[in-house]
Amino acid sequence: MKRTLIALVDDKPGVLNRVTSLFRRRSFNIESLTVGHTTQPGISRMTIVVDSTRTDSEQVAQHLCKLINVVKVEDITEQASVSHDLAMIKVKAQGGTTRSEVMQIVETFRANVVDVAQDTLIVEVTGSEEKLDSLVDVLRPFGILEMVRTGRVAMVRGNKTNEHTGGQDGNV
């Protein structure tokens, strides 16, 4: 089972290195890790996905908490949340028929075409990992030249926020 952890960390040089070095030396198997800014200056947010059949996610969380630059760690797997991945897919689209077929698929998946060239399109899509996987499957016969995915980012639904750094509970 995949478990999703959210970690708030100091936005300082070397903090990502501290986190990844921890995963490496403890042999923690991580499916994906994303980092970005939050609304709070000096605080970054990581979304970490752990395959719990291979790595105990509680051990990951407990070891993360020991890093001085980690402010807070939560496991949001059991909570109602929105979990999205973003992908950009460069696909071959030569000739009018092929191109319109690809465009139709893009529309069905509520994806966007963000670059159009003579022989290729870049398709951008966000959504669950399953949705992205199935779009990739459908596009594969046309010829995928390149793909980049961000890995999962997640946010709990409703009033609760995970961005509070002060106390143990983040209800607003």
Added chain:
Amino acid sequence: MERSGAHIVWEALKQEGVQVVFGLPGGAIMHTYHPRSDYGIRHVLVRHEQGAAHAADGYARASGRVGVALVTSGPGATNLVTGIATAMMDSVPIVCITGQVATSVLGTDAFQEIDITGITLPITKHNYLVTDVDDLADTIHEGFQIARSPRPGPVLIDLPSDVQRATTQLQPAADRSLRPPYTFASAATRHVPPEAAERIDRAQRPLILAGHGILMAGAEEVLRAFSERTGIPVATTLLGKGAIDAAFPLSVGLMGMHGEAATNHAVQEADLLIAIGMRFSDRVTGTLCTYAPEAYKIHIDVDASELNKVIGVDVPIQGDAKDILAELLASVSPNAHPEWLDRIAQWKRQSHARDIVSRPVNGSLPPPHVVHAICEATQGEAIVVTDVGQNQMWAAQYFHPRGPYPFITPGGLGTMGFGLPAAIGAQIAQPEKEVWAIVGDGGFQMTVQELATVVQERLPLRIALINNGYLGMVRQWQEWFFDKRYEATRLVNPDFVRLAEAYGIRGWKAHTRDESGEAIAAARAHPGPALIEFITAQTGDEANVYPMVPPGAALHEMIRRSEHRSGAQR
């Protein structure tokens, strides 16, 4: 008032209560060294930076204060690595300050530049590269707080030479409270759940496993009270030695690979284990799949990441050993376990029959006797610092420190060369107390140059060198598990007494039990540093550490010494 980074370092150290620093100067730290004598902080000059880290470690373990090492950049910094890793594994608070090349040339492979914060990232609790003199004081104070807060450990502060030279008007912040560590919501409770107390009251064959955490939390008294109230016997880990007095009736001794047979049998037959401030190291458990199969397990540790790390437990409790034990004490009923204690006593009697120290004198000098004789002579009122290998295990088995005398040993990392420099730190921390370094001929030679430090600092340190002419523990494994092929373990040694005398240290040699007793008495009466070289058996039954849980075996499947004088019994 404008002050330089160098002055800020010493001011901050003084404010942290630092009385002594272990170090060795070099190019990138000279600015910091320069004003030292203005601040009245003692400096102990080691002969190799590894010695500085180990001495800071020994100082910390013997004093309960933070140990400090001060060295230059590049090789000075990398030479600390073994000592920092040792402190990390054993949760010892030390702060290492390293010089670094100037910030303007950082990252250019400048002379004696090394990325020491990168190198020590996995072996420090935290580390810093200070690039602005305005951050320096706060960084040092924060580093000390991190080093000593639970669970303690090493901190490294890397200090570029221009930051040491730079000046600032800025006063350090008045409020230096650390952001409290985040507590991850987990299966572990932070209090004693009712089912734990119930289990304790109901248990027939309960056992307490006391670790280093008891000593770090100062929980010795409450542990004893809990054991007395519940009638539950107490076993200790290697680093937990001293958590309970060896003479206490419910103390059953050391557990693990070279632990007492009675203790290991008790672990394996227990129906309840209460593990406090210990981490189920592989040297304590034997194979995990056969470990304490019948026991309901309660595990108390201040570090939540230790709970359910290597073995799944029934009740994980995160908290300070002293607080949780006080809670436990209040929630259990008075009890006694005479049958269980009888069973343990029976195992103990069997061990006594096999004990080499109980055998008649035959002209040889069994190494356990050396430690036993030091323990008898000092009545356990000495700080013992061990090296690693057979000497360490014999010291652990036969030296029983009394009350406040710490037993100092590099348990987790198993660092050969630790003994002498750590004993220097311990003697400096406790100048009035008798300190014995118990070392082997292999490990002693890894840091032997620190004999010069002993003399320069006029330390009355006693060194018991057990010389069996081999890397003894490896030789023992070769004898038992590697077809008696003694590959690369034979040592051609110097005359250690003459070596000691060359340094100005009084030396004795002992070949028999009688000579050993005389030498110990003479060394204790001698006012200065002393070294005794004990010449012991190189091979055979007397040269091996018993009992031993072979690697990959269950905890109760020990190789025992035979009850008679014939060779080893498998």
